[in-house]
Amino acid sequence: MGVKGLSSLLEDNRRISPDFHFRDSKLVVDGNNLLYLLYFSSNLDQNHGGEYLAFQAEVQAFFKTLADCGIKPYVVMDGGSGTSDIKLDTLLDRARGKVQKTHDAALTGKKVNILPPLTKHVFRQTLNELNVPMVKCFGEADCQLAALAKEWCCPVLSTDSDFYIFDLPGGLLHLDHFRWRAVETRRGIPCRRYTTSNFCTAFKIDRQLLPVFASLAGNDYVNLRDVKWARYLPAGSPKMKFSAANLVGLLSWLRARTDRTTEDTLTAVMKLMPSMSQQAQTEALKMLKTAMLEYELPSSSLRGFFSEGTVPPLPAGMLSCVPDWVRAPQARGELSGDVLDLLVHRRNKLQTQVERSDLRSSNLTSRPIRQVLYGLLLGQGGGEVEEVDRDGQELASVKVRPLVQGAAERLRLDSLPQVGLPTQSPG
Structure with missing residues (x-):
């Protein structure tokens, strides 16, 4: 989502976003925004596979700063595109732009803010090691993130301009002005807090x-x-x-x-x-x-997950195609959001990496492995999967047939977690 141009309009308006020192509070964190900002603001490698150990240290330092200021973070992340295709054109436009950016990066060596492939995995793994509460939604996270912050009357930490519109009692702390590296422990983290009441008064x-x-x-x-x-x-x-x-x-x-x-x-x-x-x-x-x-906030389905471990229900549009066992590992971040997109839309938008566009996409190398995954998820008669990848400097779609053979011929998706691993003969 996002309201185009709104962040720039409000950037210098201190009446709407006055200076603030933040500490001793819950904080609902837009996880996707945070991991992008931490990686891109740390001068880490973007064009040669990434610097994951250094990124892990950045994540650790950020959450240590929050703890030192008595801030209890709850990280919420996107988990696929959800049940609707209404944003598909926007997502494809962004993917086309990324293809061009990766081409420019490969030719010039410049950093153009391309996230290395395993960054999200490292982020989730680090949060787990730090015991930072984290949940992955069954689609875009904005609405549930805002609903949780509203129920807890605490701020949201994000760069997404949609949070200028949601009715949030605790307001929005914009990540670009969240000066966690300049923390004054006794006073808190210097930042700017936006509220809709200030916006409505100003305009x-x-x-x-x-x-x-x-x-x-x-x-x-x-x-x-x-x-x-x-x-x-x-x-x-x-x-x-x-x-x-x-x-x-x-x-x-x-x-x-x-x-x-x-x-x-x-x-x-x-x-x-x-x-x-x-x-x-x-x-x-x-x-x-x-x-x-999208701006009508429901009761939060995440509050129970963070307080009691209750896994949120699947959206109605997923009930017929996503087995119930997927809910818990998806919410814990153990499954990629691509799994939901495959089950719901029969589509997989592949990650664009920095590489020469006159060569074939490196994603072709792993297609046989993905075909096995498609076979396990979709089974016999599951239909083809639309893979969205680059072809040269253009975005292209190709239909890929799932590979259903061997054990996959006997397995069913709804009972997949109960399948035992094969035993190996000694010696």
């Missing part, structure tokens, strides 16, 4: 309109390129970047419609695009409403 907008604002601003679900929100900027507004002008113009337009319902507001948006066909408008409205639903 004179009703709190209930924030989800509408986020969906119209063009997040991962919807991008209304034909609407030029900058034309609604108040007279006398200072010069600002194009993206900021659009966001401030949208906020001004919404502020003028505070007497209208959400439905009226969305209908008014469609009138701003008279060239759009009725069918296209209907589809856009549907997408906008879907995007808004």
Whole structure:
């Protein structure tokens, strides 16, 4: 998810994100954001396989600093793409961009923020060794992460701009301003704390309109390129970047419609695009409403996991294709989110590595191993798997047949954990 341009707009606004010293509290941590920031801010190798021992030391130092300040972290991580394909185009666009970046890195040797292949594994393993509570969700983590922070009335630590929209009593501590290396142990960690109340006060907008604002601003679900929100900027507004002008113009337009319902507001948006066909408008409205639903926080399914070890239930859309035994190892981070994507979507988006694009993808080397994995997961009649990988400098999809032979012909996915390992004859 993410509201494009919002973080940049709020970067220098100290009224909305005042300075703060943080200590003696629970903290819900966006694990994916944190591992990326720790790796990329540490000047570690990105182009030749990674520096995992040095990365482990960074993770250890970060969580030691939290402990020294009386901060109890709870790390929440993404676990696959979930049950919906609504973000597929966005994910594929990001993958195409990464293919180009890896090509540039291979040619120039520059660091372009490509995460080495085993970084996430090292991160999870280090958290386990440090006894830091961690859970992996059954899809994107943002909503559950925010729901947990709301129930605990504690802050979220993240860089994701969606947390500017969620109603979080403890606010957002932006990772870019979380100065854990400059800690003052008695006072806490210097940072900046954002709250929606400060945002709404600064822009004179009703709190209930924030989800509408986020969906119209063009997040991962919807991008209304034909609407030029900058034309609604108040007279006398200072010069600002194009993206900021659009966001401030949208906020001004919404502020003028505070007497209208959400439905009226969305209908008014469609009138701003008279060239759009009725069918296209209907589809856009549907997408906008879907995007808004992402900001309605449910009761947290993670609280029980952290307090009592209760494994969260599978989403309804996974019940028919994901066996129940997958829940616990997935929540503990013992299974890759790729497993869920394979079972739900029959798709595997392969990791892009730094390598010469005039050579074939290195992922081809391990395809026979993946075919065995597909056979174990999907069994006989499970259908082909769509592998998404690079072909030269382009993103390409290819259908791969699962390999079902030997023991895999007799095994069933729902009983896979009960299968004993073969015994070896002595000598």
